[in-house]
Amino acid sequence: MTSSNGSIMLILSSPSGAGKTTLTKKIQQKYQNFKISVSHTTRKPRSNEVEGIDYFFINHEEFKKRISNNEFYEYAKIFDNYYGTARNSVNKLLKNNNNILFDIDWQGTQQLSRFKELKLIKIFLLPPDKKELENRLIQRNQDNIDIISKRLKAYDNDIHHWSDYDHVIVNDNLEHCFSQIEKIILSEKNNAI
Numbered sequence: 001m002t003s004s005n006g007s008i009m010l011i012l013s014s015p016s017g018a019g020k021t022t023l024t025k026k027i028q029q030k031y032q033n034f035k036i037s038v039s040h041t042t043r044k045p046r047s048n049e050v051e052g053i054d055y056f057f058i059n060h061e062e063f064k065k066r067i068s069n070n071e072f073y074e075y076a077k078i079f080d081n082y083y084g085t086a087r088n089s090v091n092k093l094l095k096n097n098n099n100i101l102f103d104i105d106w107q108g109t110q111q112l113s114r115f116k117e118l119k120l121i122k123i124f125l126l127p128p129d130k131k132e133l134e135n136r137l138i139q140r141n142q143d144n145i146d147i148i149s150k151r152l153k154a155y156d157n158d159i160h161h162w163s164d165y166d167h168v169i170v171n172d173n174l175e176h177c178f179s180q181i182e183k184i185i186l187s188e189k190n191n192a193i
Contacts, residue, residue: 008099008188009118010034011109011165012181014125015158016151017137019171023125024103026178031185035098037090040066043081056086073118074104074111079150085112106161113164121188123181124165128172130155 010027014020028034040056042063051057058066063082067075075084085108093100102112102120109122127133133155137148162168167184171177 007094007097008034008185009102009120010099010185011102011104011112011120011122012125013104013106013109013122013161013165014171015127015133015155017133017140018125018127019136019174019177020103020125022174023171023178023181024101026174027101027181027185030182031099033097033099034101035093036101036103037085037093039083039085039104040072041081041083043083073115074108076105076107076111078105078107079147079154083108090118106158106164109161109164121167121184122165123167123169123184124162125177126159126162126168126170128170132172 012020012024024036028036038052038054038056040058040063042058042060043055045051045055045057049055060082063075063084066072066084066086071086071088072084073087073090075082077083083104085102085104090100102108104112106124109120112118112120113122127136130152134148134152137151169177169180
């Protein structure tokens with residue numbers, strides 16, 4: 001399940017707050033050849049986010065212009081903001097023989113899956129239950145109560161899409177979840193040889 005140049009293309013998706021961004025960064029720190037596909041978004045940056053590392057922050061007008069120019073492999077509108085994966089940034093990573101990590105939702109995964117030349121490994125992460133998800137969203141202290149409420153409502157819809165993925169992992173313990181992802185990566189590397 002690698003691209004034509006042998007690169008691994010790994011998608012991590014989950015309901016908001018299930019740990020995909022933390023796990024994505026953990027993979028990149030341990031495996032130097034994995035590069036995170038940095039998405040474009042119209043969302044305002046959070047206090048800890050850095051332009052070009054967490055996201056490329058652009059306005060709605062610019063995002064819509066890029067949609068009409070067909071510059072995205074995938075994009076979605078989530079909670080009034082757009083998120084998208086630029087074709088040129090993915091192609092640049094592949095050209096440099098990097099493995100790519102996608103931190104995207106089920107909508108993006110469905111769109112990326114249409115490009116048969118992209119050989120994707122799709123992993124869906126779930127929290128142990130909805131109550132634990134709510135606790136995590138409150139503890140991370142990044143969103144107001146309205147956004148948390150929207151994220152919890154979206155959870156009910158998000159979890160119905162797990163069957164679109166190659167692997168489903170319950171993130172009840174970060175280290176255990178990470179080791180399960182590592183096994184999948186190593187298995188894919190061995191299959192590519």
